[in-house]
Amino acid sequence: MSTRASAAVTPAVLPSTWQHIANRFSFGVDESLAASVRSAGSANAWLRSQFAWSTITDTRSAEVISWYPRLKDSPSAAWARVKADERSAWDYGFDFACYSMARKILSRRQVKEVMADFWSNLLYIPMGEDRSFPWRYSYDSVIRSRALTTYRSLLRGTIVHPAMSGWLNNSSNTRSGINENLGRELLELYTVGRPSGYDEDDVKNSARLLTGFSVRVFDDFAASYSRADHYRGRVRILGFTHANSSSDGRPAVNAYLDYLARHPATAKRIARRLCVRFVSDTPSSSLVNAVAKTYLSSDTDIRATLWTIARHPEFLAAQRKKVRTPVEDVVNVARVLGMAPTGSSSGESFAQKIIWMCNNMGQNPYTWPRPDGFPETSSTWTSPARVLRSWDMHYNLAGNWWGSQEVTLPARADQLPTQWPCTLGQLVDHQSRMLLGRAASGQLRAAVASALNLPETYAVTSAAKVTDWGWVVIRGAVLNTPEGMLR
Incomplete structure (x- = not known):
């Protein structure tokens, strides 16, 4: 495999446009990724190959879950361990954050990894949250499996997931006691947004339609669908109407989620958020409109939408205009320095210490307190304190001054x-x-x-x-x- 580490004193680098595309759609252009771009023949060809993520062998990343076997506990087993004081919800959350960070560093499926991170921040559930923690790894698996499919599929898989039902109280939403939390956030954060003009009646009907999804929170966390708890009766939400006459409301919910995913207001919101992530804090209306148009014409296809971004002149002109978040900073530095975690058996392991490195710079993974996720704007992450702490952390990582164990370091x-x-x-x-x-x-x-x-x-x-x-x-x-x- 050819790399930049050649015999020459001035190693070859990727063309600037190739480097830009690889940087924006990965967590760091290390030697392996640079070689993959060259092997593909261009950055665009590499991006296309990354869209076909299942064809890319990713052994090291797949092995990370074996370091955290408790993440695969059944919900009842996880709750039993918490009740017995063997573990806490925070312990499960910390393991999940470590697992996620290690995969970012090790994965060869970088575009999929970036998009899993993006959707996890949009359809956000914090780590170690008391009402959702037994289901958090399962929720992540749903996002990962659909991160490069369609937004319709993502909504169907996440909104009614037991982790989301616990986190946003849909487990308490029944025909006899409506809880509006998830129904409101579905409209406000995950789809059409406030400018779409929905009102309180829309919120109530959104919540009514989502009744019936049960999670026995603080019992055994078992999830089921309760027909007896589902509200029956015609609903109207924005331009969506449904008789909702069956005791099984799940087909109506799927129709509702599809309607929201395909709504022009959702297209604009998703397009803008993607453009802020991949292009700049202030994307032009022409760029956002172009991305939204592809989103709608492709029936919410994520790969087609990303391709429109990558090919747009505004993206190509936006080199070095986005600041890495603290999480992205730590992952990028680990990747380019060749620091690869190999396990997580103690607090001295690299996989665990990188969590505290992120925390020192102001972004502890999956700890944003609100359901809207961490800000995607670069301006959020450019305070003097953050920059100074990043500089300090770069030296620490360059010298492994934290004395991290369970990490491979390339020979000097x-x-x-x-x-x-x-x-x-x-x-x-x-x-x-x-x-x-x-x-x-x-x-x-x-x-x-x-x-x-x-x-x-x-x-x-x-x-x-x-x-x-x-x-x-x-x-x-x-x-x-x-x-x-x-x-």
């Missing part, structure tokens, strides 16, 4: 030039190409030389002459450049 010799001597400036450029996929700027070379109190022309005669401190300063400084924090 495999990450350095194989032709010597080279100047300090050339070595900085080499690492910039390795970690960022682009040449180092004059400012970066000068900054590293100043930090090491050496001239840029200083001759490094062999790999052995690169000190531990110098190695961390060079790599940390490269990662701390604006380009290192942009995707």
Whole structure:
């Protein structure tokens, strides 16, 4: 496999447009991903191949669940462990967050991984939440299996899932006692949004239609459909009407969810959120309209919608205009440094420590307190405190200063030039190409030389002459450049 780590002092990098596409649709362009793009022949061809995710072998990522066997506990078994004080809802949630982060780092199915993250943040359920935790891994599996299918399919699989029913109180929503929580959020957050003009009657009818989905919360968490609890009677929600005369309301619910998924207002909301994630905080109306048009004409097909984004001139012109969130930052740095988790048997494991790294930078995975998910806007993540903590974390990761265990670290010799001597400036450029996929700027070379109190022309005669401190300063400084924090 060809990589950027060649014998040359200046390793080859991907063309800028290819690098841009790979950066936006992955969690970090490491050596393996760069090689995959080259092998595909172009970034667009690579993206197409990623859409066919089931054809991509992903052994290491698939093995991660074996590190967290309790995530596969049945709901009743999970609740029994909590009642016996063997585990807590938080323990299940922490395992889930570690599992998710490890998959982001290890997966070769990067577009699917990115979209699973995107939908998990839109159709959001926090980790370790008391009413949903026994079903959280199952919920994630539904999102993963449908992340590159259609939004209609995603809505059908998630809205009535036991985890969602617990989290947004639909388990308490019956014909004799309507709970509007899920019915309201379905309209406000997951589909048409407030500008669509729905009113309180629409919210009530939305909730009425969702009655019957039962979860025995704080009992054994068993899930079922109760015909006796389903509200019967004609409903009207926006332009949707249904007789809803059967005691089994599930066909009516599916028709309702399909209607919402196909609604033009939903198309605009999903298109805009996708554009904010993949293009810029302020996507133009022409871009949003183009994406929404594809969404509707393809019957909510996610791959077709993403393809429209990737081919749009506004996307192609948006290089280095999105800031990585803290979660994306940690995952990207781990990937480009070649730090791969191998297990999670103790608190010293890399898979667990990266959670606290994210937390230090202000984004503990799956802990946003509201059902609207973490903000997708870059402006949210650019406070001075966050930037300073990211800079510090880059040095920590570059030197593994947290002493993480259960992690593979590539040999330094495999990450350095194989032709010597080279100047300090050339070595900085080499690492910039390795970690960022682009040449180092004059400012970066000068900054590293100043930090090491050496001239840029200083001759490094062999790999052995690169000190531990110098190695961390060079790599940390490269990662701390604006380009290192942009995707």
